[in-house]
Amino acid sequence: MAEMLAEGKSPDILFWVGCSGSFDDRAKKITKAIAKILHHCEVSFAILGNEESCSGDPAKRAGNEFTFQMQAMMNIQVLEGYEVKRIVTGCPHCFNTLKNEYPELGGNYEVLHHTQLIQDLINTGKLAIKGGEIFKGKKITFHDPCYLGRANNVYEAPRELITKLDAELVEMKRCKTNGLCCGAGGAQMFKEAEKGDKEINIERTEDALETSPNIIATGCPFCNTMMTDGVKNKEKEDSIQVMDVAELIANAMEL
Amino acid sequence: MISSIVFILIATGALGFFGWQVSKIRSNIFLGREIDRTDQAGKRWKTMILVAFGQKKMFTRPIPALLHLCIYSAFIITQIELIEIFIDGATGSHRIFRPSLGGFYTFMISFIEVLSFLALIATVIFLLRRNVLKLKRLNMDEMKGWPKFDANLILFMEIVLVTCIFTMNGADEVLYQRGLSHAENLGDGSFNFLLSTFFAENIFSGFSTESLIALERIGWWGHIAMVFGFLNYLPFSKHLHIVLAFPNTYYSNLEAKGRFTNMESVTAEVKLMMDPNADPYAAPAEPVGEPQRFGAKDVADLSWKSLLDAYTCTECGRCTSVCPANQTGKLLSPRKIMMDTRDRLEEVGDAKRKNGKDFEDGKSLINDYITPEEIWACTSCNACVQECPVNIDPLSIIMELRRYQVMEESKVPTELAGMLTNIDNNGAPWQFSQNDRANWKDEQ
Numbered sequence: 001m002a003e004m005l006a007e008g009k010s011p012d013i014l015f016w017v018g019c020s021g022s023f024d025d026r027a028k029k030i031t032k033a034i035a036k037i038l039h040h041c042e043v044s045f046a047i048l049g050n051e052e053s054c055s056g057d058p059a060k061r062a063g064n065e066f067t068f069q070m071q072a073m074m075n076i077q078v079l080e081g082y083e084v085k086r087i088v089t090g091c092p093h094c095f096n097t098l099k100n101e102y103p104e105l106g107g108n109y110e111v112l113h114h115t116q117l118i119q120d121l122i123n124t125g126k127l128a129i130k131g132g133e134i135f136k137g138k139k140i141t142f143h144d145p146c147y148l149g150r151a152n153n154v155y156e157a158p159r160e161l162i163t164k165l166d167a168e169l170v171e172m173k174r175c176k177t178n179g180l181c182c183g184a185g186g187a188q189m190f191k192e193a194e195k196g197d198k199e200i201n202i203e204r205t206e207d208a209l210e211t212s213p214n215i216i217a218t219g220c221p222f223c224n225t226m227m228t229d230g231v232k233n234k235e236k237e238d239s240i241q242v243m244d245v246a247e248l249i250a251n252a253m254e255l
Numbered sequence: 256m257i258s259s260i261v262f263i264l265i266a267t268g269a270l271g272f273f274g275w276q277v278s279k280i281r282s283n284i285f286l287g288r289e290i291d292r293t294d295q296a297g298k299r300w301k302t303m304i305l306v307a308f309g310q311k312k313m314f315t316r317p318i319p320a321l322l323h324l325c326i327y328s329a330f331i332i333t334q335i336e337l338i339e340i341f342i343d344g345a346t347g348s349h350r351i352f353r354p355s356l357g358g359f360y361t362f363m364i365s366f367i368e369v370l371s372f373l374a375l376i377a378t379v380i381f382l383l384r385r386n387v388l389k390l391k392r393l394n395m396d397e398m399k400g401w402p403k404f405d406a407n408l409i410l411f412m413e414i415v416l417v418t419c420i421f422t423m424n425g426a427d428e429v430l431y432q433r434g435l436s437h438a439e440n441l442g443d444g445s446f447n448f449l450l451s452t453f454f455a456e457n458i459f460s461g462f463s464t465e466s467l468i469a470l471e472r473i474g475w476w477g478h479i480a481m482v483f484g485f486l487n488y489l490p491f492s493k494h495l496h497i498v499l500a501f502p503n504t505y506y507s508n509l510e511a512k513g514r515f516t517n518m519e520s521v522t523a524e525v526k527l528m529m530d531p532n533a534d535p536y537a538a539p540a541e542p543v544g545e546p547q548r549f550g551a552k553d554v555a556d557l558s559w560k561s562l563l564d565a566y567t568c569t570e571c572g573r574c575t576s577v578c579p580a581n582q583t584g585k586l587l588s589p590r591k592i593m594m595d596t597r598d599r600l601e602e603v604g605d606a607k608r609k610n611g612k613d614f615e616d617g618k619s620l621i622n623d624y625i626t627p628e629e630i631w632a633c634t635s636c637n638a639c640v641q642e643c644p645v646n647i648d649p650l651s652i653i654m655e656l657r658r659y660q661v662m663e664e665s666k667v668p669t670e671l672a673g674m675l676t677n678i679d680n681n682g683a684p685w686q687f688s689q690n691d692r693a694n695w696k697d698e699q
Contacts, residue, residue, distance in 0.1 A: 151513025186635030
């Protein structure tokens with residue numbers, strides 16, 4: 001962002017990468033897939049780089065409102081400094097926080113989840129999905145991230161992208177409003193689960209396995225981690241891939 | 256004449272006692288904190304009509320929804336018949352509307368009879384689901400004891416109520432056929448009510464006139480006694496949802512479910528910390544109003560809407576049945592959160608009325624009712640909020656309790672304390688340098 005500003009350019013949209021997308025090795029691949037799609041469509045975008053900081057979502061959900069609002073206010077200062085108007089996030093948690101919780105603190109932006117932006121690129125003719133043969137005959141099931149689905153009622157954008165591929169979209173018995181959480185929300189990603197008789201991600205992976213999919217697709221780096229662990233636990237990692245919708249699109253286009 | 260006086264006395268007493276209980280509940284709810292839910296009236300009416308009146312969210316589970324609809328519609332439509340019962344009771348008339356309404360009267364009573372019969376069948380099935388099939392969500396730990404008794408008692412009262420209606424109408428029909436009913440004789444030989452004509456022929460026609468007169472009166476008084484009894488049982492029962500479902504859906508949260516409240520007191524502090532012109536040695540500003548606790552330790556720290564939620568909950572357990580934590584054996588049950596909040600609120604309200612409004616009993620919602628283990632099992636996935644047929648929000652209570660634990664008591668699960676320190680230090684929940692944020696760009 002700073003570089004673009006130095007060159008006197010102002011990007012159309014800011015790509016909010018998020019902490020997972022910046023630091024988690026698996027999630028970085030999702031980040032790259034999103035960036036490749038944006039480049040391919042010649043979207044003028046920028047990242048904040050080392051000026052980006054945690055959105056504050058896990059702090060807020062862990063009950064620490066101070067840490068959350070400190071993060072939020074600092075981020076808003078940076079975003080205001082660059083006069084950001086539109087943001088695309090690679091993570092539903094950042095998406096929810098920026099979209100719903102920042103406005104009251106003075107940060108008003110049009111915030112999109114990456115599946116929404118990609119759908120928008122297709123609808124406006126900037127992205128045409130060619131290829132896709134690599135998914136021919138494959139079964140893909142979509143796991144709804146809670147903070148995209150129930151929290152913000154985005155159920156269709158990721159599904160429409162999957163149906164654009166030459167693959168079969170199969171729904172789990174619990175999907176959309178009834179979708180089961182992967183177990184990572186509400187700051188659970190950063191702690192061991194409370195005592196119980198099962199891990200939530202195993203329960204959810206079993207839902208997914210019932211559809212006998214080739215690919216479990218999702219739209220959240222946390223869900224990705226949880227489902228990947230679940231698939232490994234079931235020793236199915238050789239036959240089932242866990243992938244972000246952005247990666248599916250990037251792979252189909254051989255980007 | 257005497258019966259009219261008795262009726263008026265009972266009715267006044269019943270309505271008065273109900274009013275008194277309602278005023279207690281109202282004052283309990285207003286122990287909660289302020290929250291503005293008066294905006295967007297149009298959208299609020301729409302939500303209430305769809306969700307409460309139209310039962311929209313019930314229909315995600317069609318079988319209980321249909322059974323519930325039978326009882327619900329019988330209940331709503333029967334209110335019309337109650338008008339006549341009240342007038343008859345107070346003036347000593349009998350079926351006062353029949354001569355003037357004619358065929359429409361026959362239709363209405365027949366309609367009520369059909370709905371009542373369907374309600375009776377539904378009630379029996381509900382009892383079977385609870386006690387014989389032992390549906391899991393209706394028989395979990397928090398349902399043992401009083402809640403189970405409460406649920407069964409209501410269903411039992413319902414059976415008595417419907418039985419009274421059919422006894423009243425059936426016996427009256429035979430009396431009318433014999434020209435002995437107190438209802439005005441229109442010379443038509445029968446009331447022609449759809450179901451009670453059948454019951455009259457097959458059950459009541461063999462009875463003596465004296466027995467029938469007694470039975471008709473037992474049915475009539477039994478019916479009205481159940482109505483008043485039920486009305487006054489409501490404030491003590493989970494069944495209060497039949498009233499509160501309406502205001503509770505009206506005052507629903509209309510924002511995106513993912514949006515959690517921003518604490519205003521914190522905003523003021525953070526703004527001051529970030530203001531470069533703030534004088535670090537300035538005397539602190541005079542606090543406006545009473546200082547508030549961060550988050551919720553007890554029921555009075557919750558919003559009044561959360562407290563209304565607690566009174567509205569009818570303990571159906573849909574929330575708990577979809578909770579990911581509960582399904583995987585964790586201690587958390589959103590239904591128990593609501594039940595605990597109501598129980599504690601009743602306790603606090605009663606104690607304050609008895610000992611003055613500043614009375615503290617040394618107990619609190621967190622620890623004495625809800626344990627930290629329960630609230631830390633929540634993934635904030637909103638499944639409970641989505642599922643509730645009357646738009647109750649257990650998640651906001653869980654979040655307020657977490658805020659109190661973290662910000663007032665510094666009781667943070669160890670791993671989360673590490674995560675929070677990382678965010679404070681390096682702007683990410685993990686220990687990575689902020690300078691490495693864009694490294695992905697150049698990695699292969």
